Amino acid sequence: MMHSDMFPMHGGQAAPVWAGCFAIFIVLFALSINIIYLIAMCKIFSKAGYHWAMGLLTLIPVVQFFIPLFLAFGEWPIEKQLKACQQQQTSPGQSPPF
Numbered sequence: 001m002m003h004s005d006m007f008p009m010h011g012g013q014a015a016p017v018w019a020g021c022f023a024i025f026i027v028l029f030a031l032s033i034n035i036i037y038l039i040a041m042c043k044i045f046s047k048a049g050y051h052w053a054m055g056l057l058t059l060i061p062v063v064q065f066f067i068p069l070f071l072a073f074g075e076w077p078i079e080k081q082l083k084a085c086q087q088q089q090t091s092p093g094q095s096p097p098f
Contacts, residue, residue: 041067049077 042055048071057063 044071047078049079049081 038058041058042052045054046052
């Protein structure tokens, strides 16, 4: 049989402490996930040829929805540069090497 002096916080007294610890854990977890997402979006914009700071637009709630659509359906600056390089390498009388 357990005695009440063995578990001094038994009987519901520890519930607020554990709830507070759990809330702090959830907030820190959500913050870390958002920071990782923000860094990833900045890296994606940078690799696509845009300025890395465009990834900071993910901090704006409504804009967050449209950013993947913009990246998926828009022509990236890096693609424009690639097309320009391919056009320079191909002279007007030759067909592209496929």
